[in-house]
Amino acid sequence: MNVNEKFCGAEPASMVADCFTDPSTWERADAQWGSHERKALVCRRVRNETHDVRTFVFSSEDKRAFGHEPGQFITVSVDINGEAVSRCYTISSPPTRPYTLSITVKRTPGGIMSNWLHDNMKPGVVLHAFGPAGIFTPASAPAGKLLYLSAGSGVTPLMSMTRAAFDLGLNRDIVFVHSARTPDDIIFRDELTKLSAEADNLKVIHVCEGVGTEADWRGPTGRLSLELLEKHVPDFRGREVFTCGPAGYMNAVKEVLLRGGHDPARYHQESFNFAETVEPVAEIDAAPQNTEQSTGGTYTVRLAKSGKTFTMSSSETVLAAARKAGAALPSSCAQGICGTCKTAVLEGTVDMKHNGGIRQREIDKGFRLMCCSRPTSDLVLDL
Numbered sequence: 001m002n003v004n005e006k007f008c009g010a011e012p013a014s015m016v017a018d019c020f021t022d023p024s025t026w027e028r029a030d031a032q033w034g035s036h037e038r039k040a041l042v043c044r045r046v047r048n049e050t051h052d053v054r055t056f057v058f059s060s061e062d063k064r065a066f067g068h069e070p071g072q073f074i075t076v077s078v079d080i081n082g083e084a085v086s087r088c089y090t091i092s093s094p095p096t097r098p099y100t101l102s103i104t105v106k107r108t109p110g111g112i113m114s115n116w117l118h119d120n121m122k123p124g125v126v127l128h129a130f131g132p133a134g135i136f137t138p139a140s141a142p143a144g145k146l147l148y149l150s151a152g153s154g155v156t157p158l159m160s161m162t163r164a165a166f167d168l169g170l171n172r173d174i175v176f177v178h179s180a181r182t183p184d185d186i187i188f189r190d191e192l193t194k195l196s197a198e199a200d201n202l203k204v205i206h207v208c209e210g211v212g213t214e215a216d217w218r219g220p221t222g223r224l225s226l227e228l229l230e231k232h233v234p235d236f237r238g239r240e241v242f243t244c245g246p247a248g249y250m251n252a253v254k255e256v257l258l259r260g261g262h263d264p265a266r267y268h269q270e271s272f273n274f275a276e277t278v279e280p281v282a283e284i285d286a287a288p289q290n291t292e293q294s295t296g297g298t299y300t301v302r303l304a305k306s307g308k309t310f311t312m313s314s315s316e317t318v319l320a321a322a323r324k325a326g327a328a329l330p331s332s333c334a335q336g337i338c339g340t341c342k343t344a345v346l347e348g349t350v351d352m353k354h355n356g357g358i359r360q361r362e363i364d365k366g367f368r369l370m371c372c373s374r375p376t377s378d379l380v381l382d383l
């Protein structure tokens, strides 16, 4: 099977019976859950992965199966102390098990959403989320031999990819090197160990900075280094690399790979912190930067579904102007990367400077990201 294919609805029928007593009442994932569509998810299970990481398993309240690509994320939206808070979480479950969807969340000290989820999300609780988005997927770079490099909660997209490849029986040649502080911090440790024992072509290496309470730890210790790669993945130069983890880790990985002679064109990364990776081209209310078509004028924007109309300056992003006008528009990163604010422009033109949150085929269909689009004419939006 070509990894470019969408994985929607690819599970064997027996899996359905495992999940639900009456599968006939469930609809398949034929209609994709759009990144701009808000869905109610019902929490079914909560699993402790480590002392500060939990997996939350959901099914869809509308009894539709999920469809996404491995590596994509959803945008969770919760009212916390009267304020709407949105955060992105990678779907850690594979699309090959489409009747439930999991996110795996690390409790961030002082963090609003991660602590709220850890403290409040229990079976039966409903969570609202916008649909899958993101281009950190195997489809973005089909390749024979893969090297997955992750650290901490950055394991989640690579886990979804690994689970999907395993479920589909692809027998892909994957080396998965995951870095953690100590053995107690390794997320999905048992499952990855089991998967690598079953799949001939999956090799898993856990690298720990220290041994913590596990004095008989036998794996490599320290940080990912060129020496470690040469020793455990001697053919790394011939592999397509997918990396996810904290910014410092990814910078180090990039440097190690470059030094080792790996082709940068075969390197793909996902950051969990937008501010660390993107150019600040789309800050809300920022002045336009070299926008050729920008006229400095005022334009009228009509929201076709809600009937709302407002005027805005060409120097503002549509998202910022819509918010000022009191129009609720789904959004998360406000940097043109997460894709949550993707909207069809029915009439008019905008100048969009995105950071990878929208695909060319979506642009061709008339979609634009409102957080990094400034009007160059009056607009009618599909909202």
Ligand SMILES: Cc1cc2nc3c(=O)[nH]c(=O)nc-3n(C[C@H](O)[C@H](O)[C@H](O)COP(=O)(O)OP(=O)(O)OC[C@H]3O[C@@H](n4cnc5c(N)ncnc54)[C@H](O)[C@@H]3O)c2cc1C
Residues within 6 Å of the ligand: 073, 087, 088, 089, 090, 091, 103, 104, 105, 106, 107, 108, 109, 110, 111, 112, 113, 114, 115, 134, 153, 156, 157, 271, 272, 273, 274
């Ligand atoms: C595409 C994508 C996928 C992701 N996938 C995952 C995933 O699978 N698992 C996962 O665990 N995370 C994931 N994340 C990260 C996630 O979205 C959140 O950023 C993370 O959970 C922290 O959110 P929070 O609300 O708990 O913390 P926040 O409230 O955003 O706080 C983050 C940090 O900033 C500090 N802080 C907050 N406000 C202030 C302030 N005013 N002054 C100083 N410091 C402050 C906090 O103390 C905390 O340390 C992903 C992110 C992206 C972009």
